[in-house]
Structures are given as C-alpha cells and as structure tokens.
Amino acid sequence: MTLDNKGNDSARDERQRLRDRIADLELSLKRTTEGLQFQQMIMKTFTSLALTDKGAICDTIISLVASHLEVAHGGAMLLDMESGSVVVAGQQGFSQPRELDGAGAGRLWASVMEERIARIIPGAEVARLWPGRPQALAGGVAAVAIDVRERTVGLLFVAQKRSGDDFVAEDLHFMNTASGIAAMALTSAEAITAQQELFRDVETQAAQAQREAQEKEKALKELDQKLEIIGRQQLAIQELSTPILQLWDNVLALPVIGVVDSKRSADIMERLLSEITIKQSRFVILDITGVEVVDTKTADHFIKVIKAAELLGTRCILTGIRPAVAQTLVEIGVDLSSIITLRNLQDGLRECLRQMAEHEEAARAVR
Amino acid sequence: MSQLETEVLGALRVALSDIIAKSVYQLGLSWSKVDTHRMGPGDGSRLLAELEKGIRIYARDPAKRDACVRRLTELLKDGAAPRAEPDRRLVVSVDEESDIVTARGMGRDLCRELGFSMSVQVKVATAISELARNIVQYAGRGRITITALLNGRRGIEITAYDEGPGIPNMDEILNRKYRSTRGMGMGLVGTRNLMDEFEVRTGPREGTVIRVRKYLS
Amino acid sequence: MTETFRIPIIKLKDNLIVSIQGSLGDRLVIQLKEDITSAIERGGVRGLVIDLSGIDVMDSFISRAIRDIGLVARLMGVRAVISGMEPMVAMTLVEMGMGLESVKAALNLEAALDMLARDAPRPLEGFGGKGRG
Structure with a gap:
C-alpha cells in the first residue's frame, strides 16, 4: 500500500511534472506564436509606414514592444557611440525622455550594448551601473542592442511587467526579433531617404531644365518680338x-x-x-x-x-x-x-x- | 499616348528607371518643342538629340545607355516619322484654252492662301498661264500640277508636263537668241524671269517637263 | 470661249474702243484683229483704245496680241492707245522683260481718248471748221 502509495506518489509527482512541463511548453508555444504574429504585425506596420524619421521609428517600435510584453516602461534609443549620449529616443511610461539620459546612464546602456543578444539585467546590476536610475528600472530590465549593418547604433529595453512577473526566455526572443525589426526599419529609412534625395535631385534637375527651357523659350519669344519690331521698323524705314x-x-x-x-x-x-x-x-x-x-x-x-x-x-x-x-x-x-x-x-x-x-x-x- | 511615344518611353526604360525615363522624355519634348502626335521632318533628330543629353546625365550603365541610344536612333531617325503637313498638290489637265484660265486661277488662289503678296500672286498666275499656253499651243494636251511647298522653304511649285514634240532649241530660247513667231521664246524667258527657280527637261520623243518655283521669302 | 463669242468693238466719234476681259484665245485674237481691221477699213477712224482694266493676268501671248493689233492699226494710219492696265500686271510684264513697245498707254479710258484727240493729226487750216480761232 505504502509502496503502492509511494509508487503512486512518485508516479503522481512525475505526471504532475510532466503536466507542468507540458503547460510550460504550451505557454511558451503560445507566447512564441503570439510573438511571431506580433512580429509579423510590426513588420507590416513598418513596411506600410515606410518611416524615414528615426524618432518615429523608435517611438513605434517601443510602443509595439511594450504593448506585446505588457510592460509599464520601455525605451528605444539611438546613441552616439563615442559620447554615449542619447541622440534619438522613443519611450514608454517615463514622464520625460530626459530621464533616460541622466548622469551615469551611459554605463548601463554601454553594458547593454556590449552583448548582441537580449538579456535580463537584474535590479541590483542596474543599480550598480546607474545609481541615479529612475524608479521604474529598480526591478531590473530586459534589454537588447540594436545593430544596423553589424554596427551597434542603439538599444531597446523594457522594464516592469504589468503582471509583476519576471521576464522569461520568450520575452528575450521577442526582444531579439524586435531589435532586428528596428534595425531593418532604420536601414530602409536610410535607403528611402537616399532614394528620396535622389528623386529630389532628379526633380531639381528636371525643374532646372524646365526653367532653362522656359528661359530659352522666353528668350526666343523676345527674339521673335525684337525681330518683328525690327521688321516693322524696316518696313516703316522703307516707306520713309x-x-x-x-x-x-x-x-x-x-x-x-x-x-x-x-x-x-x-x-x-x-x-x-x-x-x-x-x-x-x-x-x-x-x-x-x-x-x-x-x-x-x-x-x-x-x-x-x-x-x-x-x-x-x-x-x-x-x-x-x-x-x-x-x-x-x-x-x-x-x-x-x-x-x-x-x-x-x-x-x-x-x-x-x-x-x-x-x-x-x-x-x-x-x- | 501615341505609338511613337510608347516606343520612345520603352526605349528609355532600357537604361533608365521608370520615373527618370518619364522625366527625360518630358524634358526632351519641351527642349526640342516636338509634338510626337505631329512629327515633321527634322523633328525626330531634334528630339533624339535632346533625349541623348538626358540619357548621358542619368544612365549609369554605359552598355545599357548605348543600347538605349541605338534603339532611339532607330525610332527617331529622319524619315521614320510621318510628315505632319503633306505638300498640297493640285492637278489640272490642260487640253484647251479655257483650261489655262482654270489653272492660273487655282494657282492664284493657292498663292493667296500661302500668303504671297498681290504682285507675286499675279506673277505666279502669269507663269502658269505661260506654261499652260505652251502646252495648248505646242503639244495640244498635257497637265499642270501646282504644289504648295509646306515643308522646308515655303513656296509654290508648278510643273507642266506634255508629250508633245519637245522644244529642240531650248538653249537658244533661254539665251534669248531665238524668238518664235508665236511668242514662245519670250514666254519661257519671261517665266524664268518671274520665278525663283526654273528647270526644263525636253527631248524629241520625251515631250517636255518644265518645273518652276517661287518662294515665300 | 464659245465659237459665237466676239469681243465687241465700240465706235465713238472717230475712235474705236475695245475692252478686253479675262482671257484671250488664238481664235478670239484672230477674230479681233479681223474685226478691227475691217472696222478701220470702213473709214472714219483715227484712234483705237484697247482698255485692259478687265485683265488681271497678262501673259506673253496676250501682250503680243495687243502689240500686234497696235502695230496693224498704226500701219493703217490709226493710233492705238492702251488704257487702265492693272499695276501688278504692269509690274509682271516689266519683270518678264516684255513691253508693248510702240503702243502708248493712258491711265484710263478718258485719258486715252483725250490723248488721241490731242495728238491727232490736225485738220488743215480752213477746212472742216475745227481749226484754231
């Protein structure tokens, strides 16, 4: 009986573990699926918006990421790699963007950008790197660098899940993907801008040519008028x-x-x-x-x-x-x-x- | 969009992106002042010259650029484009004296339409009268064509054809060494004096063709 | 021109007046020459006026015909005067290198008759009552 019970107990535990594992896996699958669906949505958003303003890209990516991960705070920032200061930032939950660029913040961001893949920086670590951190970051952050063409240009971070839960592996996967999407958006923004500049050049040249043609035409018209006047004068002179x-x-x-x-x-x-x-x-x-x-x-x-x-x-x-x-x-x-x-x-x-x-x-x- | 327009744009797209091809084409039209729906002689090469300038500015790939220019040259080389305003030609058959009056009246009307002055209208009508009378008197029958020259130097061209005996002593007549008893010598010399161009082809079995021209300016 | 058509010849006092309109053909010219010479032959003619105001195009054939008529008339003792030539016709004739040589010109019919009267050989003094005084 006891044995049986024991055996039963251990078997029950085993089943329970398996059940939990399955539940975990199902949750993970659900999150991953949701993440993928969300990624597709983000991709679509960027493609159709064809954003060229970097601030707008940062705002868009962080608001999408924050809404998917259900966090209270987050930011997408492009930094000047030499000074470490924030150049462009989009943020979620902070009262003002300046909060993310306070004295000492550079060390935290530099630490995030050392790694290319998303990771969790615990509250203690955040406190160590940036003693004057905003209260929102006290519980730690999940963060990832943004690389454009193999060069780190900025980062993406989120803090404080609304549920109070800790960040999990799927969240980090999602962060990785989001960082890639941001990078893609930034790259295509550059391309679009370059293309627009090219179009502007062409337009300018076309307009210039049009002007020249008009001037040419005007000059010809003036010439015609002059010739006509000369003709009339000649006629008058002839008659005179x-x-x-x-x-x-x-x-x-x-x-x-x-x-x-x-x-x-x-x-x-x-x-x-x-x-x-x-x-x-x-x-x-x-x-x-x-x-x-x-x-x-x-x-x-x-x-x-x-x-x-x-x-x-x-x-x-x-x-x-x-x-x-x-x-x-x-x-x-x-x-x-x-x-x-x-x-x-x-x-x-x-x-x-x-x-x-x-x-x-x-x-x-x-x- | 005209057929030519479509083909020219197609040719430009060989070397240029769509938007730039359109710009280059539009600019080419405005520079050359060519209307692709009404191409006159010389228009094709004028447009081609302007398009080439644009292609040289915008085309990046030399091979594609050359291919594009070659195709355009095929499309626009002179003679490929239809004439905008065909020369207008009137034909009068001259068989009897009353046809002389008909022919010169038509010539005079055409001169007036072309904007010739009164004095030139009379000169041209007189020349037609001479040529037509020549036909009636010496060949019996023939025809006169009166052509408004609208392309190039504007003017009027009169050609008299007959299959009569020909004029054997044409050189003497034109050098005023000969005067016929019926006044032909004076008539031909007079016609030559009235017109800007005078050209004659005659032979014993070929009849006579006399072509004269008077230009507007 | 039909077979029956003839250019009318008007006799006014001692002058003949012919008005040529439009186009002349071979037959018409021969007819006109005959008609004029027979009119002169009938007597009492001193002058001939050929009025050209109806001619807008004059080629060498017509000018030669007019000149011939003038010459024939003169040989028969009649002075011929043309009148009313259109300015552009005169210009064209000159450009062609043609003239009417012996035939005198007058601005209009009236001037032509005036000219004939003035230049007419004077009747002998004392005869016909048309003399001076």
Whole structure:
C-alpha cells in the first residue's frame, strides 16, 4: 500500500511534472506564436509606414514592444557611440525622455550594448551601473542592442511587467526579433531617404531644365518680338526712305535714298504703281539725288520702275543723277536715252507743269 | 499616348528607371518643342538629340545607355516619322484654252492662301498661264500640277508636263537668241524671269517637263 | 470661249474702243484683229483704245496680241492707245522683260481718248471748221 502509495506518489509527482512541463511548453508555444504574429504585425506596420524619421521609428517600435510584453516602461534609443549620449529616443511610461539620459546612464546602456543578444539585467546590476536610475528600472530590465549593418547604433529595453512577473526566455526572443525589426526599419529609412534625395535631385534637375527651357523659350519669344519690331521698323524705314509724295495735282514724286536692292526695288515698284492707279497721276518724278552708287542692277531696277509706270499711262522723269553716278552709268553702258532725265526735282516739276500746259492748250485747240 | 511615344518611353526604360525615363522624355519634348502626335521632318533628330543629353546625365550603365541610344536612333531617325503637313498638290489637265484660265486661277488662289503678296500672286498666275499656253499651243494636251511647298522653304511649285514634240532649241530660247513667231521664246524667258527657280527637261520623243518655283521669302 | 463669242468693238466719234476681259484665245485674237481691221477699213477712224482694266493676268501671248493689233492699226494710219492696265500686271510684264513697245498707254479710258484727240493729226487750216480761232 505504502509502496503502492509511494509508487503512486512518485508516479503522481512525475505526471504532475510532466503536466507542468507540458503547460510550460504550451505557454511558451503560445507566447512564441503570439510573438511571431506580433512580429509579423510590426513588420507590416513598418513596411506600410515606410518611416524615414528615426524618432518615429523608435517611438513605434517601443510602443509595439511594450504593448506585446505588457510592460509599464520601455525605451528605444539611438546613441552616439563615442559620447554615449542619447541622440534619438522613443519611450514608454517615463514622464520625460530626459530621464533616460541622466548622469551615469551611459554605463548601463554601454553594458547593454556590449552583448548582441537580449538579456535580463537584474535590479541590483542596474543599480550598480546607474545609481541615479529612475524608479521604474529598480526591478531590473530586459534589454537588447540594436545593430544596423553589424554596427551597434542603439538599444531597446523594457522594464516592469504589468503582471509583476519576471521576464522569461520568450520575452528575450521577442526582444531579439524586435531589435532586428528596428534595425531593418532604420536601414530602409536610410535607403528611402537616399532614394528620396535622389528623386529630389532628379526633380531639381528636371525643374532646372524646365526653367532653362522656359528661359530659352522666353528668350526666343523676345527674339521673335525684337525681330518683328525690327521688321516693322524696316518696313516703316522703307516707306520713309521712299515716300511717295503728291507734289502737284497729277504729279507724284518718289525720292529714293540709299541702296536699292531687288527686294526694295520690288517694294518701291509695287507701292508706286498702286499709288499711280489710285491717284491717277499723269506724271511721276523719280528723284535719285539720295542714291550714291548705281550699278547695272540698280539702273535696271530704275528702268523697270519707269517702264512699268509708263505701261500704266504715266510719264516718268528721272532727276538728281549725281555726277559720279552719271559717269558710272555711261561707263557701264546703261542706256537711259528713252527716259527724260533732268537735273533736280524742281526742274522735273517745271517740266511736268510745262507739259501739262502744252496738253491743255492742245486740247483747247482740238475743241 | 501615341505609338511613337510608347516606343520612345520603352526605349528609355532600357537604361533608365521608370520615373527618370518619364522625366527625360518630358524634358526632351519641351527642349526640342516636338509634338510626337505631329512629327515633321527634322523633328525626330531634334528630339533624339535632346533625349541623348538626358540619357548621358542619368544612365549609369554605359552598355545599357548605348543600347538605349541605338534603339532611339532607330525610332527617331529622319524619315521614320510621318510628315505632319503633306505638300498640297493640285492637278489640272490642260487640253484647251479655257483650261489655262482654270489653272492660273487655282494657282492664284493657292498663292493667296500661302500668303504671297498681290504682285507675286499675279506673277505666279502669269507663269502658269505661260506654261499652260505652251502646252495648248505646242503639244495640244498635257497637265499642270501646282504644289504648295509646306515643308522646308515655303513656296509654290508648278510643273507642266506634255508629250508633245519637245522644244529642240531650248538653249537658244533661254539665251534669248531665238524668238518664235508665236511668242514662245519670250514666254519661257519671261517665266524664268518671274520665278525663283526654273528647270526644263525636253527631248524629241520625251515631250517636255518644265518645273518652276517661287518662294515665300 | 464659245465659237459665237466676239469681243465687241465700240465706235465713238472717230475712235474705236475695245475692252478686253479675262482671257484671250488664238481664235478670239484672230477674230479681233479681223474685226478691227475691217472696222478701220470702213473709214472714219483715227484712234483705237484697247482698255485692259478687265485683265488681271497678262501673259506673253496676250501682250503680243495687243502689240500686234497696235502695230496693224498704226500701219493703217490709226493710233492705238492702251488704257487702265492693272499695276501688278504692269509690274509682271516689266519683270518678264516684255513691253508693248510702240503702243502708248493712258491711265484710263478718258485719258486715252483725250490723248488721241490731242495728238491727232490736225485738220488743215480752213477746212472742216475745227481749226484754231
């Protein structure tokens, strides 16, 4: 019986131990599963947020970790490795972030960052390293370093489970994973930032190019406008330089000044002929006092103008041939014999008046 | 999006990321002032030149860059792009005297449309009249084409075709050594004087082709 | 131009007036020459006015026809004057290197008739009552 009892007792104990072990394992499995699920959620959060601000990353990771591990306090901090001072911090449960960066805190953090895997630092150890620690850390912390590309840049810690329980191995696993996620978030933040900078560069260059193109266009437009103005001025000058004057009833005068090329000659001819038709003028005096040089081509232009005018029924008189021009005309053999040439505009007008008077008389005689 | 646009963007993506390809393309368009929906001659090479600048700035891989430029050159080399504004051509068959008036009236209308001055309108109409009358008098029948030159130097081109006996003494006529009793010599010389370009091809069995041009400026 | 069409010739006192419109063809030119010469032959004609205000394009054929008519008329003792040529037509003719040579020009029909009256050979003094005084 006793034996039996004994045997029964030991068997019961054994069963109990096994049961406990199974319960432990189940709990562990549950925690691990929850941890994994939570990790996935954190991963998703970071991926979709695509955070680039390191402070925001720290805040996010610690709030997620703290809510999963059900702790009252925690922090995610990036430290300047040389001075040991906190550069960026996200925290949970402390009244102000400065609490984590008090005098002496550096020693605790340095100790955390010596190890790459998560571990539990008991309250006594915390007190030894950082005598002025906040009250929240008195019960010890679970902490892990954050490594980005094999370099320790900061750490993650939690303190005081709300349940009052101690930290367990699964919590440390979770911390390890969280540290990895933080590292990943920080790395991708750098990449995103770099990418954004690249995009900004491209945008800047594109904007610059756009501006240049617009300036180019503006310059071209201005050039066009200038050319148009020059064109208009040229037209005005052309008309000014060869004004068609009504000297007398039935007498038009065309004082030509400067160089006569084909284009100007065509313009002069078109305007003069139209004017003759409109005014029905019987005489035209072509005065070339203002023309310094006459070559065969120029002479040809004048002869054409005169011939065309005569086809309309107008008599043409050429005046103001300069001595040098007269000599050139003779030398190059231009024949102006069919054209009435006179010394100046006055003589030309006198001749017109004389002819008109003669015609009047002839007409009277006929009547 | 035009077919050409799609292909150009595709070619750019060989060497550039999507967003940069789009930027380079947009910039290329604004620099070259080319509209891919209405490509004229010279537009392709202008756009190509601008795109190349962009590719040289942004493409990192030389091999991909060269491949990209090669593909673009294929796409944009001159002649590949369709003409924006085809030259407008009118054809008048010239069989009798009344066709002379029809032909020159059409020529004059086209000149007015192109923005020629009154005096040039009359000159072109006179030249067409000469050429058409030549056909009626010497070949009996033929045709005249009047083309508005819209690409490159703007102007008008008139071509007179006939399958008549040809003009045997063309050189003499143009050198004003010959005058026909019916005035043809003066007509051809006069036409040459009125126009900017004058070109003639004639032979005893080939008939005669006379092509003249007058430019807007 | 139809077979029956002829350019009308107007006789005003001792002048013939012809107004050419649009286009002339071979047949029309021959017809016009015949009509003018027979009109001159009928007598009492001193001048001929060819009014060109209706012509907007004048090629070498038309200009030659007009010149020929002028020459024929002159050989028959009649002075020919053209009138009313369009300015652009005159410009084109000159650019082509053509002229109407012996045919004189007047600004308009009235000026042409005026010119013919003025330059007409004067009747002998004392005959016909048209003399001076």
